[in-house]
Amino acid sequence: MFQLRLRQKVKPLISLRYADEWVGFLVLLSILIFGGAVIEAGVLRDWLTPPARLRVVLPASGVGGLTVGGDVQLMGAHAGTIRSIKLNPSGNMYAMVDLDPQAKPFIRRDSTALIRKQLIVTGASYLDLSRGHGDPMDWSYAVISATPAPNPADQITATLNSIQAEIMPALASARHMMAQLDGTITDMHAGKGTIGQLMTNDQLIRQSEATIASLDAVIERLKPIEKQVSGIMAKTDATMGNLKSATKDVKDATPHLPAIASNVEASTADLPAMLAQAQTTLYGLQQLTDQLRGMWLLGGQKVTHHKRLAPRQVRP
Structure with a gap:
């Protein structure tokens, strides 16, 4: 079965x-x-397009936080990767970077690299390559140098140190001034100096009060004189006003002076002729008078005339 x-x-x-x-x-x-x-x-x-090999010489201070597989950027864009970090026989460190072949035209002999932090102060470090404008790079052995980017923390520390270096002398000066002020006030309370004597000596205060009282008396005596001076000043102002008005009148009459002078000159131009006519008339009257005296009806008095020179014939 x-x-x-x-x-x-x-x-x-x-x-x-x-x-x-x-x-x-x-x-x-x-x-x-x-x-x-x-x-x-x-x-x-x-495999099909091998990357460009770039050697980046690291600073003497160290790698600056760079690691294998770190990012390499060019003008803010990803351009390659750090493949290895090596030490050459001279003691310097360098990093082997695999770059995208498209980045070759931008990397030249004058290009440099900065070691930066992703978050400015913290975070992973990366290489920031600068665009070159010089001679083309020899990609059979391409080498550029890297420098660490300025650390904001170091800058802040340097700024604080400079501020401290400027503030400390000012504080020392302020302390010195306060010490001098304290000593001055102490001396014043002790009665040293003029102000100290004023603060502590009542006699000086009484003398000051007496001086002020005498000044008040002098001021009271000067008040009548002040009134007289005010009256004199008022009269002076009136005199100045009259003088001003007279000056104004002279100023107003000044434009008419040439016309007046021309009229006077025109009037005096006829005086010689008038004097000659008056002299001739007087001579005729004199002869007429002599004839009348010699008439027998009037007494027949003979008038004798002495020969006189004419005024124009008189010479020194």
């Missing part, structure tokens, strides 16, 4: 149809996914 059962054909519990086709499909799908991952990772790109 047992032999009959063993000879019977055993049927599988689960039967899969097209199993081989499904396995082949999964294998092809895996190959496609692997190929896409390789392309996405840039491995195939690196």
Whole structure:
């Protein structure tokens, strides 16, 4: 009976149809996914287009926080990766950088690199390459130098140190001034100096009061004189007003002076002729008078005339 059962054909519990086709499909799908991952990772790109190798000489102070796999930027964009950091025989450190081939035209002999922090003070360090404008780079052995970027914390510390260096002398001077002021006030309270004597000596205060009282008396005596001076000043003002008006009248008459002078000159021009006529008339009257005296009707008195020179004939 047992032999009959063993000879019977055993049927599988689960039967899969097209199993081989499904396995082949999964294998092809895996190959496609692997190929896409390789392309996405840039491995195939690196094989087809090898990156440009750049050696960056690090500063003597150290790597400045740079690590392998660190970012390299050019004009704010990702341009490469730090592949390794090595030490040359001379004792200097340099970093091997793989650059994108598209960044080659921007890197020249005058390009430099700055070691910066992602978050200014903290964070991972990266290399910031500057765009060059000089001679093209020899990419068979490309080398540039790196310097650490100024640390804002160091700048703040330097600023605080400079402020402290300026404030401390001022504080020392203020302390010295306060000490001198304290000593001066102490001396004043002790009665030293003029002000101290005024503060402590009542006699000086009484003398000052007496001086002020005498000044008040002098001022009271000067008040009548002040009134007289005010009257004199008022009269002086009136005199100045009269003088001003007279000056104004003279000023107003001044434009007429040429006309008056011309009229006087015209009037005096006729005086010589009038004097000559008057002299002739007087001479005629004198002869007429002499004739009348010599008439016999009037007494017949003979008049004798002495020969006189004419006024024009008189000479010194």
